[in-house]
Amino acid sequence: GIVTNTTPMAAYRGIGRLEANYILERLIDQAAHELGLDAVEIRRMNLLRAEDLPWQTPGGALITSGEFLDNLDTALAAAGWGDINKRRNQAMDHGRLYGVGLAMYAENDGSTPTEFAEVAVSGDGRITAMVGTQDFGMGHSTMYSQILSEKLGVNMEEIDVVFGDTDKVKRGAGSHGSRSARMGGTAAVMSADKVILQARVEAAEILETAVADIEFADGHFTVAGTDRTVTLYQVAASIESSGKHLAEEADFNAGPEVISNGVHICELTIEPSDGTIHLEDYCVVADVGTIVNPIIVHGQLHGGVTQGIGQALLEDVAYDPENGQTLTGSFLDYCLPRADDLPNFNISFNEVAETDNLIGAKGAGESATSGAPAAVMNAVADALRHAGAEPVDMPATSEKIWRTLREAGVG
Structure with a gap:
């Protein structure tokens, strides 16, 4: 040798x-x-x-x-x-x-073909994204905030992004191989989509209508064809009042x-x-x-x-x-x-x-x-x-x- x-x-x-x-x-x-x-x-x-x-x-x-x-x-x-x-x-x-x-x-x-994200919405008007990538100077906090702001219809300033905290982030493959936007960003969108699905059910209960009649846009759930509406944060507060939380997680597994x-x-x-x-x-x-x-x-x-x-x-x-x-x-x-x-x-x-x-x-x-x-x-x-x-x-x-x-x- x-x-x-x-x-x-x-x-x-x-x-x-x-x-x-x-x-x-x-x-x-x-x-x-x-x-x-x-x-x-x-x-x-x-x-x-x-x-x-x-x-x-x-x-x-x-x-x-x-x-x-x-x-x-x-x-x-x-x-x-x-x-x-x-x-x-x-x-x-x-x-x-x-x-x-x-x-x-x-x-x-x-690189590693899987990534994790969890998105939680609280009734006090904050959204927390817990992501498996790591920001060490690339501006990922801004990127994730932009993605979730557009997806959930809220202000970027209302979003907190958590990296590298093993008490809060359940898993993740990290930032390498130019992967964070594609892998982590997609996992965040998938989590946000699941949050909207969960919240739509609660919004239907609050607004006393069928889930199929609930539309979501710009941070609000609305009964289609009416002006009856409830915000994403109001839905989160309603879920919290029953001892639960409005939070969802997802793994993006790429090809x-x-x-x-x-x-x-x-x-x-x-x-x-x-x-x-x-x-x-x-x-x-x-x-x-x-x-x-x-x-x-x-x-x-x-x-x-x-x-x-x-x-x-x-x-x-x-x-x-x-x-x-x-x-x-x-x-x-x-x-x-x-x-x-x-x-x-x-x-x-x-x-x-x-x-x-x-x-x-x-x-x-x-x-x-x-x-x-x-x-x-x-x-x-x-x-x-x-x-x-x-x-x-x-x-x-x-x-x-x-x-x-x-x-x-x-x-």
Whole structure:
């Protein structure tokens, strides 16, 4: 056997998926170059069409939805792909090399195929959602509150979301694999639907009518065709008066993992004198299914792209070759991207709803990381190729760029 203390890979955003996508997209670009094909056209020729779906990959993954050609065309338009040569010439006029990189990705989401939620309504005007996922900075409290606010017709401020409390949350699989909106959100909707069914029976008793005559909308139960109504909270209070509670739970058991997908286009320039890379523009078109909160999803994609840029250009774990001691054990030595390393992100969405869940969601949190390294490194390779230099491996540090340019006699 082999014993090592230099870990080849550890859990990080998009673990394993971005490395696989990086290899695939770099190979596609290299194939296009060697075959004399355009990088866009070689992808266009091989993309799945709507009539191809559902499509099972050779590895066994099932792709059930996606508008891949539309994503590509939207990204090309947003990036001004037709003006690339003009921008390349402008960069050359300023003494810089110019590169543009295109990468597409398809990422499996969901991981553990079951999730739990319980929704309780109290007569004092509060709703509590107890969910099996965990919010550690992703904005899940807002997401769940939005979902239940719309479903139950109440204000978001009236909803409390409980995570990670084993006294209150009976079970759950946690947050990983970009699963929380699809898995946890659907479990919350299922629980809320059961709450409405239970409450409708009580509302019929209160309003002295048949259950079939009760309609529910905007937090009120109403006798159809009349103005006789009772609120959700009044129904909860009535149930509590008999010693019971208005609460229901549900487990969402999903089928195969779903596939989020998208397109990244990175534009950059390089200073030949020292190998410094300047990211000039970055466009993303993402299909994450139905979006609950656009601001949160934008933030997730900003963070995901940033982490992918870090892996492509900056981040590297170094070890002492004599004893294996980690030399990059703190942020003094391990380089992360900062705000001034980044361009403005041009992010848009193509919301193709996934039909396996009540939200219509696919994964979002890790997807941008899967596309970024390939797009950035394809752009680096494009710039170096036009200068007659050989490509470099990740991370494309300024030193690596400088050395390969010197070997090509540039700078």
